[in-house]
Amino acid sequence: MGHTCRGTINLATANIAVEDSCNFVISNGGAQIYHLKASSEVERQRWITALELAKANAANMQDESGERDRKELQSTLRTLNSKVEDLSTCNDLIVKHGSALQRSLSELEGLRAGADMGEKIRQVTERATLFRITSNAMINACRDFLSLAQSHSKRWQKSLQSERDQRIRLEETLEQLAKQHNHLERAFRGATVLPSSFSNPSLDGPSGKGDASDEDDDNEFFDAMEDPAGFITYDDVSLASNAESPQPPELEPVRQRRTRIPDKPNYYLNLWSIMKNCIGKELSKIPMPVNFNEPLSMLQRLSEDLEYYELLDKAAKCHSSLEQMCYVAAFTVSSYSTTVHRTGKPFNPLLGETFELDRLRECGYRSLCEQVSHHPPAAAHHAFSEKGWTLRQEITLASKFRGKYLSIMPLGSIQCLFDKSNNHYSWKKVTTTVHNIIVGKLWIDQSGEIDVINHKTGDRCHLKFAPYSYFSRDVPRKVTGVVTDKEGKAHYVLSGTWDEKMEFSRIMQSSKGENGTEGKQRTVYQTLKAKEIWKKNPLPEGAENMYYFSSLALTLNEPEEGVAPTDSRRRPDQRLMEEGQWDEANAEKQRLEEKQRFARREREREAVKAVSLDEEGTHQDNYQPLWFKNTEDAVSGETLHVYKGGYWEAKEQGLWDMCPEIF
Structure with missing residues (x-):
């Protein structure tokens, strides 16, 4: 120009x-x-x-x-x-x-x-x-x-x-070169017979080195072909017996994970005899038998959020932050799909309990959870992927028994960071409600609103989880969402259900419609054809007899070598319950809880007497997590436990001396 x-x-x-x-x-x-x-x-x-x-x-x-x-x-x-x-x-x-x-x-x-x-x-x-x-x-x-x-x-x-x-010509040339090489080797062996211990002293001097360099100068090097099938293997006996071909190291086969666990036994227990005196109390403080549990800990349930990790893999490849937001929002919804039939309560983790989910070879990510507090119960989670994303969360569960139903309110923040774009997302979980606690068949509902925020760009996705209503004409478990930029302009809409699938559509035009409920004016969006962004994986065969576990959940408590002594897989009461020995599991559960209470009293005795009393009049617990540290995130302004490193290095070296004995 x-x-x-x-x-x-x-x-x-x-x-x-x-x-x-x-x-x-x-x-x-x-x-x-x-x-x-x-x-x-x-x-x-x-x-x-x-x-x-x-x-x-x-x-x-x-x-x-x-x-x-x-x-x-x-x-x-x-x-x-x-x-x-x-x-x-x-x-x-x-x-x-x-x-x-x-x-x-x-x-x-x-x-x-x-x-x-x-x-x-x-x-x-x-x-x-x-x-x-x-x-x-x-x-x-x-x-x-x-x-x-x-x-x-x-x-x-x-x-x-x-x-x-060109490929045919190259193959013919390679074949001719191989034949010439074979012919020269045979001629050399026919002319000279060398003992196996022979060494040429001239090769040790400068002349030998110089000859080698001159020979290299005459060679022409080509880039390897991208398609390995394009190479030809020659089965010439004399060539194979004299020319050493380096063998690639054997790759360890990907581990085959289990697809079944023992069927759930049919033990009867009077729920009302336990729950009648617990109305209005904090659920974590109620001693519950394993009859109401599923053989997984809360740390393992937290790790199940990664079942649809591919959504974050796709998000990491997005060039548009608004499109990336759609995948992150779909990921937040996907974490609830495993709960629709899962009425069993996960085990409360012991303080210091950990759970690792190493899927680096199969899926490209590694995940670590640690129980960082007991009262209130809080778990910290950190996962990173080779595909360019990091997920971290700290979840504290607040729960109340209301008589007919049980409300579980997850407190804390979830954050997702992408390496390439430096986009930093955060959101919180919605309320889970378990209905028909006393009479009828248990069923679970998710309700509330989620704001997924991109702190770098100001983009936002507002998700609504509609509570179930007998009189509503909407599909059950409905979720809707709108993706807006920092100016508030809407670009995408999401719709679907948290137990089946989600779709997203690009907005072409928006206009104000008729007044909706409570006098609020509705916004009408004209969109392009919707595309499916997430779909729930089918449950494995026989899941109704295995606590309705997904294929991933079936593998979480599978025994694995090399994990930390504090890993949930090593928890004895949980293992006994999975094997169907519920009476033994209940006895072991009581032993572990008493051991944990004794450890807390010991820490309080060791604390300095000058430590101030907390609201309940007891000395504050001076417990410090092993793999996480409490810090304030500079981007979101939230305080949470962040992974401080060292776990995977300790696993590689097999050094677990720092781990407490909690089982």
């Missing part, structure tokens, strides 16, 4: 995306983004067509090298993808305008000749014109797509044939 400008985007590699009927966006995948608005849908389509043609021409002007071919392929794929998006947008618009036209025609048929006839005919004419314009745009887009696909198809076929021919 012969004049200055604010910025440029290389059109050959530019991304062209449609926002709504008149707006579109051009970006380079980085900071340069142009938001453009046309006067109409047809004008917008003309601009996009012209830009795509210019983009194709720009790609054709690249160097005629392998690098150019790769860029041209990528550009063409992006162009085709953009065309598909245009076709999808046109399809949505045709459906919308067609429906409007159909309504107008129906209304016209029902009208008598009169004053309203002229107005209705005008509406039909306008909508028919919009439908015709959109249909023409659809036809033109289809023609462009077909032409582009046909022209590049011939070029790709020619390029593929050239690659095949």
Whole structure:
């Protein structure tokens, strides 16, 4: 350009995306983004067509090298993808305008000749014109797509044939080289017989080193082929017996996890005899037999939040923070899917109890939980993934028994951090309610609201978990959400249920609708077609006899070598319960709880007498967690226990001397 400008985007590699009927966006995948608005849908389509043609021409002007071919392929794929998006947008618009036209025609048929006839005919004419314009745009887009696909198809076929021919020539050359190498070795062995202990003294001197360097200078090195199947293995006996071929180290096979646990025994216990004196009390302070438990600890239940870790893997790849927010929000909803049939209470972890979930090889992440406080019970959780995200949370459970139902209120914060974008998200959990505690079949509901906040960009997703109502016409367990930017503009809507699946849709237009409940004005969003973002995994066969555990939950308490002595897998009462020995499990549970109370009294005796008394008139517990430290997060401003490191290093070395004896 012969004049200055604010910025440029290389059109050959530019991304062209449609926002709504008149707006579109051009970006380079980085900071340069142009938001453009046309006067109409047809004008917008003309601009996009012209830009795509210019983009194709720009790609054709690249160097005629392998690098150019790769860029041209990528550009063409992006162009085709953009065309598909245009076709999808046109399809949505045709459906919308067609429906409007159909309504107008129906209304016209029902009208008598009169004053309203002229107005209705005008509406039909306008909508028919919009439908015709959109249909023409659809036809033109289809023609462009077909032409582009046909022209590049011939070029790709020619390029593929050239690659095949080159590969055949390379294979023939390799075969000739192998034969020549074999022939030279046989000739050398025939001319000279060397003892096995022979060493050439000339090779130890400078001349030997120099010869080797000269020989290296004459060699030509090639990059390894990307497809290992492209290499040819020769079974020449003399070549194999004389030429050493380094063997790759054997990879340890991925561990096969268990798919079953012993079926739940059918033990009867009078619930009312235990619960009648507990109404209004804190659940964690009520001594409960294992009959109401499931054979997992709260630390293991917390680790189950990672069942749908793939959502965070996909979020880490997103270029748009608003789209990333959709995946993070779906991840927050997915953590409740395991609770729909899980009416058993998890074991309260002992103070200092830990649980590791090492899925680095299978899934790319590692997770560690530790019980950092006993009263109130609090667990800290830290997980990191090779895919570029870190999840950390501290959960304190507050629970009250209300007679007919039990309310569980998780307190504390959950945070997710992404390495590439430095986006920092935080949110809190909703209330869980267990119904029909005394009479009837137990069932679980989730209700409340969640605000997922991106502290870096100001983006926000407001999720609503609708409480179950017998009189509501909505689907049970319904969840809805809206993703907004820092200015409050809505970009995506999410909808679905917390026990089945979630979908998300891009918002094209919003408007104020009729007043809803409590006099609040509703907002109506016009969106593109919804896409599924998350779906619950099916339960394993026979899950109803195994506490309704998911496939992941079945593996959590599986014995594993090398874990810390404080790991939940080593907890004896939980292990006995899983094996069906509930009487023994109850006796062991009482022993462990008394041991924990004794350890607390010992810590209080060791505390300095100058320590102030807390509200209950007892000395404050001076317990310090082993793997986490209490700190204030500078970004969110919240105080929580954060992993301080050292656990996985201790596991590699097998050094657990620092661990307390809690079992």
